[in-house]
């Protein structure tokens with residue numbers, strides 16, 4: 001965060017925490033203790049705070065501590081885009097279960113708040129539209145400048161799906177697909193590269209799609225852009241390797257999230273639809289967000305420390321049919 005910027009105005013999510021008696025703290029102390037209140041759930045006034053100690057003095061378990069050059073005593077963190085819903089929300093909770101502080105990026109603050117409350121290792125909301133480059137760079141600058149956590153992983157998950165054929169897809173549709181699904185991730189990684197270099201490494205996970213490996217149906221723009229994401233991940237892995245920056249890609253198959261119209265169907269109709277679509281998958285069901293989240297956690301964390309450039313299909317086997 002730029003010096004002198006009030007924490008509460010730069011971090012919209014923090015406004016929801018009630019102000020307590022420790023209102024006189026420095027920005028960093030306030031930021032941290034508010035996050036703890038966030039993390040511990042609804043009863044903000046009785047949740048523990050760390051108002052009297054500076055964030056870097058807080059005792060962390062050894063599995064919470066980063067091991068690289070930058071602030072080795074800082075708690076490890078992950079930034080996840082599209083964290084307000086579906087796969088991104090499940091991924092945030094998965095990282096949190098494993099001790100990561102989570103920066104939750106998305107546009108819908110209410111839904112981001114709901115996810116933040118489920119992140120038991122702490123979370124902060126970074127509300128931003130990925131297609132607004134200036135706002136995005138400002139938000140990323142705040143995350144990287146806060147120096148309260150050590151961001152070890154970035155998950156480029158946010159995405160929009162639109163149906164089109166080559167004949168029907170307008171330039172606007174193609175531009176929108178490219179802007180959110182490809183340029184957004186690119187801008188985030190470009191911003192994070194110097195940060196990762198300085199701290200001696202980092203990990204990037206891009207969320208593509210089985211359609212990025214093999215298009216199906218009227219999805220030409222979405223499929224082409226998701227294919228670009230796969231290919232770019234491989235370039236990133238080559239560029240980042242010597243810098244200990246890993247880049248991997250997850251290609252989900254059909255997953256039950258709000259990106260699909262069937263997600264909002266009445267329960268009986270939805271069940272019939274899911275059963276029908278599940279029957280087409282070798283594993284007999286469509287995916288849950290948690291199925292993808294576990295794979296993203298594997299590739300994003302040190303569990304996969306010798307893996308880069310991997311393109312992992314998590315799709316119930318549909319790519320074999």
Ligand SMILES: NC(=O)c1ccc[n+]([C@@H]2O[C@H](COP(=O)([O-])OP(=O)(O)OC[C@H]3O[C@@H](n4cnc5c(N)ncnc54)[C@H](OP(=O)(O)O)[C@@H]3O)[C@@H](O)[C@H]2O)c1
Nearest residue numbers: 082084085086087106107108129130158159209255257259
């Ligand atoms: N579900 C599937 O079957 C499936 C299959 C293959 C790949 N995927 C990919 O998985 C990723 C997650 O999708 P999902 O299924 O979890 O869908 P979802 O529930 O609709 O989530 C999409 C997320 O992207 C965010 N987002 C969209 N446009 C944005 C923008 N302009 N700026 C910032 N955030 C934006 C949304 O946040 P806000 O609304 O808060 O902005 C939301 O959190 C996507 O990249 C998608 O292409 C999904």
